[in-house]
Amino acid sequence: MLKRKIDTYLTDYYATNCNALLITGARQIGKTYSIREFGRTFKSFIEINFLENPDAVALFKGAKNSSDILLRQLS
Incomplete structure (x- = not known):
């Protein structure tokens, strides 16, 4: 798996914030993949x-x- 900046950002954001997070950006750069991988760290995850x-x-x-x-x- 490639390590992306968004992976660290998601971890840091969740550790310091309880608000929803909207992720936007260019197509085909791994946003969905990174979010799904981050979601695996929880008992429940809804997309x-x-x-x-x-x-x-x-x-x-x-x-x-x-x-x-x-x-x-x-x-």
Whole structure:
């Protein structure tokens, strides 16, 4: 596995912050791979891809916190 700067950034961010993190950048540079690998370090990991599942956007509209999101369902 290649070691990328984002790997260290994700680890450091999670250690000091409890907020959501939006990752953006150029195509084909390993963002998704790095995030999935980072997710393996947890007991549970959920990936939501709004491009592949646009209906998921409705789950987040108007949500005030994570409990709001967890209690909703896709129709």
